[in-house]
Amino acid sequence: MKHIVIIGGGIAGIETASALTDAGHWVTVIEKDTRVGGKLNNWSYLFPDFTPAEKIAESLLEKCREKDFSILPDTEVKAIIRNQDKFNIHTSGNQNLEADAIVLATGYELFDARRKEEYGYKIYDQVVTSADLEQLLRPGESLTVAAGKNPKRIAFVHCVGSRDEKTGNHYCSKVCCITGVKQAIELKKRLPEAEIFCFYMDLRMYGKHFEELYREAQEKYDIQFIRGRLSEASEKIDKSLLIKAEDTLSGRPLKMNVDLLVLLVGMEAGKGTASAAFSCGVNCEESGFLKSMDSLLRSNISQQEGIFLAGSCTAPMSLNDTLLHARSAAIEVNNYLKKSIK
Amino acid sequence: MKEFGYTIIKQRTIDYDQFNGRLLNEILLMEPSFKVCLSCGGCTATCSAGDLVNFNIRRMNLLLRRGETAELESEIQKCMLCGKCMLVCPRGINLRNVIMLIKKNISRNKTTKY
Ligand SMILES: Cc1cc2nc3c(=O)[nH]c(=O)nc-3n(C[C@H](O)[C@H](O)[C@H](O)COP(=O)(O)OP(=O)(O)OC[C@H]3O[C@@H](n4cnc5c(N)ncnc54)[C@H](O)[C@@H]3O)c2cc1C
Ligand code: SF4
Ligand code: SF4
Ligand code: SF4
Numbered sequence: 001m002k003h004i005v006i007i008g009g010g011i012a013g014i015e016t017a018s019a020l021t022d023a024g025h026w027v028t029v030i031e032k033d034t035r036v037g038g039k040l041n042n043w044s045y046l047f048p049d050f051t052p053a054e055k056i057a058e059s060l061l062e063k064c065r066e067k068d069f070s071i072l073p074d075t076e077v078k079a080i081i082r083n084q085d086k087f088n089i090h091t092s093g094n095q096n097l098e099a100d101a102i103v104l105a106t107g108y109e110l111f112d113a114r115r116k117e118e119y120g121y122k123i124y125d126q127v128v129t130s131a132d133l134e135q136l137l138r139p140g141e142s143l144t145v146a147a148g149k150n151p152k153r154i155a156f157v158h159c160v161g162s163r164d165e166k167t168g169n170h171y172c173s174k175v176c177c178i179t180g181v182k183q184a185i186e187l188k189k190r191l192p193e194a195e196i197f198c199f200y201m202d203l204r205m206y207g208k209h210f211e212e213l214y215r216e217a218q219e220k221y222d223i224q225f226i227r228g229r230l231s232e233a234s235e236k237i238d239k240s241l242l243i244k245a246e247d248t249l250s251g252r253p254l255k256m257n258v259d260l261l262v263l264l265v266g267m268e269a270g271k272g273t274a275s276a277a278f279s280c281g282v283n284c285e286e287s288g289f290l291k292s293m294d295s296l297l298r299s300n301i302s303q304q305e306g307i308f309l310a311g312s313c314t315a316p317m318s319l320n321d322t323l324l325h326a327r328s329a330a331i332e333v334n335n336y337l338k339k340s341i342k
Numbered sequence: 343m344k345e346f347g348y349t350i351i352k353q354r355t356i357d358y359d360q361f362n363g364r365l366l367n368e369i370l371l372m373e374p375s376f377k378v379c380l381s382c383g384g385c386t387a388t389c390s391a392g393d394l395v396n397f398n399i400r401r402m403n404l405l406l407r408r409g410e411t412a413e414l415e416s417e418i419q420k421c422m423l424c425g426k427c428m429l430v431c432p433r434g435i436n437l438r439n440v441i442m443l444i445k446k447n448i449s450r451n452k453t454t455k456y
Contacts, residue, residue: 118430165434201382201432231387231430246383251401253392 005099010038012311012326013105019330027069044137047182048209080280105310109270111161118232151259156180158200162266173266174316177204188221267316300329361409378433385427
């Protein structure tokens with residue numbers, strides 16, 4: 001029996017593990033966190049259809065229970081040594097694993113919004129990130145601003161830490177546009193009185209049902225979209241925020257007072273991905289995400305033989321795309337192992 | 343005869359065939375960073391001159407790109423060259439240099455159109 005070690009137990013890692021177990025292999029998942037599930041554990045309702053994140057997380061756990069693969073929680077990789085066509089993996093838990101193939105599924109990290117100082121995250125009380133908002137949108141949480149009042153006017157800022165030379169992230173994080181639409185709708189459902197604005201540079205509704213959701217946001221929830229990038233936010237005495245942008249479609253500078261500012265933070269490859277890649281000699285792109293052999297036919301195959309890539313450690317992607325990428329990684333691993341039997 | 347007022351509408355079609363790109367090309371050659379402007383308006387939102395008078399630096403860029411040099415020449419004088427716009431530009435464009443180049447080269451390159 002062939003042994004495959006998967007590093008990272010998010011959606012990508014678990015889906016790959018599950019598919020490879022089905023294919024008759026022995027699989028071990030190394031997860032640095034206590035729980036598997038990755039970022040999904042922090043989200044409330046998921047685009048494009050508002051499925052509760054808990055439901056998806058639960059079905060993931062179900063897979064872990066019913067299939068016979070092992071999970072090593074609270075564990076990181078210390079060193080990986082190639083030994084002919086096998087790998088010796090030394091973990092932080094002082095275990096030594098021998099693997100025939102490795103899959104990196106280390107995911108992404110959120111952009112640290114404090115780096116865009118002009119938006120005032122962690123300086124002004126009423127500035128939150130989209131990740132913070134996911135927590136606030138969970139059942140049982142309440143959304144109030146200073147003096148316990150409901151926010152009357154809320155603005156979303158697109159492309160925070162993405163498409164921005166100043167932060168060194170040139171790429172588009174792909175899911176934050178639709179995340180903004182999703183969250184704006186969620187907020188409007190809870191706060192029907194509130195006015196909600198999205199400040200965007202381009203709206204990227206690339207996926208199935210995304211454009212429809214955008215339309216629904218306009219039609220049913222009166223969300224307003226303004227094309228212009230925020231230059232700055234400043235706090236007033238009553239803790240509300242004054243934001244500045246250009247309304248580029250009317251060609252005039254715009255000022256607005258809001259009670260809550262939501263920063264749609266982008267994705268970065270992050271330390272977890274960098275350290276795993278470093279330990280096995282896998283290359284990163286300029287963006288920090290992992291480099292595959294090519295981006296069309298071999299997006300799951302790293303430049304190191306026997307090491308494969310799955311999910312958002314290769315590029316920003318939605319859950320849907322992550323699942324597909326994970327399954328195709330499993331096919332590639334399977335093909336590789338079959339070849340090496342001969 | 344009824345006056346429909348058609349005559350007071352000046353021609354607003356951008357006639358690209360009449361476009362003389364000399365000034366634009368000169369500037370792009372000397373400050374290539376200007377090629378990647380995505381018209382986000384961050385510069386206009388923060389502009390010191392725009393705070394005081396009716397001035398839209400993003401639109402200046404567009405005028406240049408469409409060869410509308412007459413309006414550009416008078417408008418660009420409003421810029422105070424403070425450089426604030428460059429602090430927010432997500433594409434890292436050296437806008438101050440672009441403005442300097444416009445000021446320096448515009449009279450030589452004026453097009454008669456518009
Ligand atoms: C605010 C926000 C809202 C979102 N909402 C949605 C939504 O509604 N619908 C949707 O489809 N998508 C949504 N997404 C995208 C979604 O989060 C990703 O598609 C998904 O998390 C990608 O899964 P992954 O397994 O590739 O990565 P991750 O979820 O990041 O999982 C990676 C796992 O690997 C572990 N790991 C990392 N490094 C190491 C290491 N060195 N050793 C061991 N373990 C390691 C991590 O602890 C983590 O458990 C949202 C994203 C954001 C930012
Ligand atoms: S998905 Fe939208 S908000 Fe996110 S980086 Fe791309 S354009 Fe910006
Ligand atoms: S340099 Fe000119 S265009 Fe830029 S912010 Fe200052 S006044 Fe405005
Ligand atoms: S901030 Fe930069 S990219 Fe945005 S409109 Fe101004 S010059 Fe163009």
